[in-house]
Amino acid sequence: MDGYEQMILLGIGLGTLVRMIELRIDYRQYPGYPHGYVVHSTLGFIAAALGALVIPALLEENYVAVTILGAAAQQFQNIRTMERDFLTEIETTELVPRGIAYIENIAKVFEARNYLAMMTAFFTTIGYYFLNLIGGLIVGGLTAYFLDKIMVQKTVGNIANIRVADLEFSGPTGSNIGVEGVVMMNVGLKEALEQWKKAGIGIAIEPKDDDARATLANIGQRQAIVHDVANQLGVKLDIGVVDYTPLARLNLDTGRVYMIIIPIEPDEECVKQAVSSTPILEEARRRPLQSKAGSAAAD
Incomplete structure (x- = not known):
């Protein structure tokens, strides 16, 4: 995909950055540092890379490459399963347990944040293609902001x-x-x-x-x-x-x-x-x- 290097790198960079920003450690201390950061940062990079490759693949009429998104979705579902299993295993160490519903909620959030990285990278490349580098940054940033606001949970x-x-x-x-x-x-x-x-x-x-x-x-x-x-x-x-x-x-x-x-x-x-x-x-x-x-x- 010669000629698309800057577009792809911009999408990967912004998508990964958004995922890193979402890796906030609060009072729950989860994900842990540094191992949890390494795992989820790597997965965020992979998600961003997949999102950034869609537009170049379509422009090159390489439709087979686009089907990899289906496999990626399956992998992100596996992330949800991994988080659920991990938190369930350590539930017995909690003096006051989280509960099954809370565990499922946390697992779902970690899955969704990989889609956030992917969509940010995807729309960044669209903005780059139809506008320019600055346009790509603006479109990608607005996408990340909008999706992040949608994902905000209400509180008690x-x-x-x-x-x-x-x-x-x-x-x-x-x-x-x-x-x-x-x-x-x-x-x-x-x-x-x-x-x-x-x-x-x-x-x-x-x-x-x-x-x-x-x-x-x-x-x-x-x-x-x-x-x-x-x-x-x-x-x-x-x-x-x-x-x-x-x-x-x-x-x-x-x-x-x-x-x-x-x-x-x-x-x-x-x-x-x-x-x-x-x-x-x-x-x-x-x-x-x-x-x-x-x-x-x-x-």
């Missing part, structure tokens, strides 16, 4: 109101821990009960509409909230110490979700922020209001 704070709620201790011995009438757990040890009274924090998550109510009722979504809060603020928990396990329970009458936790950093506002920033899992998202029956029932 977008669909629910979050507030701190007092822990309630009921029962003959005061060993039932609850929030606003919802019993969360029974604590048998006096020492554990004292810890809950001293440092325990209760959170009420009130859905803004029936769509949010159905989403928050999902077990995977609630587990993701508990995991993210424990991951960001720490949790006083160890193997076999079940009395300190953070929990999220549903009020069946109101649809509110209540969470209790003893964080290492006992700052109520920070706990609220951690809950608010938890992503809404695609696998947990529900839209009953989009159906005729659900909309009529809500009225």
